[in-house]
Amino acid sequence: MKVEELSITYKTSFERKPTLKQALIRFGRGQRAVKEVKALRDVSFEVPTGTAMGIIGANGAGKSTLMRAMAGILPPSSGTIEVWGRASTLLALGVGFNKDLTGRENIILGGLAAGLSRKEVEEQADDVAEWTELGDFIDMPMRTYSSGMSARLGFSVAVHMKPDILMIDEALSTGDAHFREKANAKMAELRESARAMFLVSHGLGSIKEMCTEAIWLDKGKLMMRGEPEEVVDAYMKFLKVKKSATTTEDI
Numbered sequence: 001m002k003v004e005e006l007s008i009t010y011k012t013s014f015e016r017k018p019t020l021k022q023a024l025i026r027f028g029r030g031q032r033a034v035k036e037v038k039a040l041r042d043v044s045f046e047v048p049t050g051t052a053m054g055i056i057g058a059n060g061a062g063k064s065t066l067m068r069a070m071a072g073i074l075p076p077s078s079g080t081i082e083v084w085g086r087a088s089t090l091l092a093l094g095v096g097f098n099k100d101l102t103g104r105e106n107i108i109l110g111g112l113a114a115g116l117s118r119k120e121v122e123e124q125a126d127d128v129a130e131w132t133e134l135g136d137f138i139d140m141p142m143r144t145y146s147s148g149m150s151a152r153l154g155f156s157v158a159v160h161m162k163p164d165i166l167m168i169d170e171a172l173s174t175g176d177a178h179f180r181e182k183a184n185a186k187m188a189e190l191r192e193s194a195r196a197m198f199l200v201s202h203g204l205g206s207i208k209e210m211c212t213e214a215i216w217l218d219k220g221k222l223m224m225r226g227e228p229e230e231v232v233d234a235y236m237k238f239l240k241v242k243k244s245a246t247t248t249e250d251i
């Protein structure tokens with residue numbers, strides 16, 4: 001994966017539905033109808049095969065935007081992204097699932113959406129379902145799931161689709177201890193076979209534990225790239241947060 005001078009600007013209009021009068025007044029004053037948010041500014045990095053890349057930074061730093069762009073969901077405003085292989089994303093858990101369908105039906109949908117053939121999906125479906133340990137809930141509509149249960153389903157779908165590139169955005173935060181342990185083991189296994197893994201997390205402990213490299217974003221700019229330990233330390237210094245066991249998580 002190679003990202004070169006990537007910039008992404010969101011354009012949002014002020015009013016949901018401007019009236020003609022409002023538009024004319026604004027035009028008369030020379031005001032613009034859209035507000036621009038520069039979510040990423042000239043970000044460049046290359047990720048060699050076998051890398052598990054952690055992405056850290058404050059709220060609004062551009063982490064999810066970067067993931068969405070790398071997953072091909074969001075087009076760059078400028079710059080380029082080269083992806084080698086098929087990316088499987090686990091962005092904003094449960095998004096993409098249909099809450100009125102059962103877990104099992106969503107597994108099929110998720111597999112097809114990830115680009116697998118119907119045959120491949122059907123072969124995988126039982127394993128995916130079993131991995132979730134959802135029991136009878138797997139045949140219940142997803143609206144009856146807790147957020148942790150949806151997370152388990154989302155994670156299971158994403159990791160079983162044999163991705164070349166695995167992207168995980170805060171996936172583990174909603175799971176319970178048993179699920180987190182299982183998910184960590186699965187990710188370690190995938191790291192061996194996937195070409196690259198990206199993990200966005202505010203849990204700096206997990207970044208240090210699971211990643212081989214890290215990047216730190218601040219206000220859309222790439223501040224630093226390096227060993228997870230180094231990058232996390234620099235970020236914490238920047239935040240002037242005292243380093244202690246209790247603050248390593250959830251920043």
Ligand SMILES: Nc1ncnc2c1ncn2[C@@H]1O[C@H](COP(=O)(O)OP(=O)(O)OP(=O)(O)O)[C@@H](O)[C@H]1O
Pocket residue numbers: 010011012037038039057058059060061062063064065066
């Ligand atoms: N759909 C959108 N329309 C307009 N602005 C957006 C949109 N999505 C994100 N932004 C803005 O882009 C910037 C980066 O947001 P992004 O979600 O990438 O940050 P983040 O680092 O993932 O934050 P968090 O840690 O809170 O999840 C923010 O200023 C945000 O307000």
